[in-house]
Amino acid sequence: MIGLISNNDESAYTEEVQHLTAWCANNDLALNTKKTKELIVDYRKSNDGTHTPIRINGTEVERVTSFKFLGVHISEDLSWTLNTSTLTKNIHQRLFFLKRLKKIHQSPQILVNFYRCTIESILTNCVTVWYGNCSVSEQKALQRVVKTAQRITGSSLSSIEALQSKRCLRKARNIVKDCSNPNHRLFTLLPSRRHYRSLCTRTSRFRGSFFPASVTLLDSTPRCTYCTSTDLCSIYILLLIQYL
Template sequence: QRLYHLRRLRDFKLPSQVLKTFYTCTIESVLTGSITSWFGNSTMQDRRALQRVVRSAESTIYTELPNLQDIYSARKIMKDLKHPNNGLFSLLRSGKRFSSLKANTERMRRSFFPQAIRSSNQETPR
């Protein structure tokens, strides 16, 4: 039902950044609510169904969105202080957003950790 509203906004020719913000606030927040507790125990069929919603939103917005597996992994790493990659998720002085990793190449920019940090920063309220 929320995808309907996303499509309506697209039909009004809103910029893709506005559509992505709407997706993050309304659709992704519902999909990822307490993801660390339920995603690990979900079946592949359930994961595919949820990922289908993300892919549908991607085609509506015409931009790449983080998949649910990446969001789940990033949230697990951020909460586990003993995880070897936890240090990559360092908060800025404001305590609200994570510091971005410097990516010299497109390959690095598209790798897991920079994307996880970007998606986490997009979720934080400003």
Template sequence: MDSTVATVETFKFLGSVIPQKWVTHINSIVKKAQQRLYFLRQLRKFNLPQELLKQFYSVIIESVLCTAITVWFCSATKSDIRRLQGIVRTAERITGAPLPTLQELYSSRVRKRAQKITLDPSHPSHHLFELLPSGRRHRAPNTRTTRHKNSFFPQAILLMNS
């Protein structure tokens, strides 16, 4: 039963590429989103109403951009975020309507996830969302490193308190 576990560069799990560095996952997101922009352009050529184009974007492209966003967004580089935001800007030009930025999508997803955790006492991370004595704000965790400060739980508490 003594076997060695091989180290791999990437691992695909539930549709997300889990890499040693998030650039691999972001590259796959960019590729998928660009492929789907083609269909958005085709729909625009058929003169679909703006509302339908926005719905198509939300369901088909935004869902790809937000795959596991609560996990990888804080670890992504500025250039990776710019590449992804470029897809959003391209979709805005095609639809002719303003669309939420990647930062807004991340913030809303983190806030929703954190609220679910706070409402579920059986969740393993429920104890991390401790309320202050006032009962209105959550206690911010002590963090020593920037990496920890930018991870999910401190960001979730910051977003919930704002």
């Protein structure tokens, strides 16, 4: 659950928690307060750190500086150092098994399949969310893992940056096609219908996030003037060839 504290007014945030507690009670669900955590993201220069603790059914919720959500470690400063270090540690453990398969002379195809199933799948988990705001050193550390796996398998493997760009493009195109998507309005074409309108960003953190980065990727991808999707343009060309 996400709440906003504006002008030091925590009433809206507290009401959201109360609504959640009431909804759970009305639907015969019990909230485990011991497993509930509170994380506050605050970049104000005048931040005094005095926030009223949240209480659920009389029990105070523990405030943390980071927590793991759907396999991704989220920190209060929205940096991804903890997430990337945890990923690197977990992947190095799996590289051991990849080396063992290499020692028993498994085929390169089996080694690549093992890499994609047990290493790349973890390495690219929610990569569209966190990779764009990783530091250069963190990106290099993750890419070194790919290079190590590449030496073991003896095959060419896609870089993390290439995988992230591919997934961002695929997700962005799905949003563009789906008019019912709440984020569809963020992808608007300019009057020339050649490029999308860039999102106004004031910080590098926002600039590296999914939506501004996806707009940049869409603009840098060759596309037809009269189509809102490269895939749609390809379909029209294919139909024209078949007709001729």
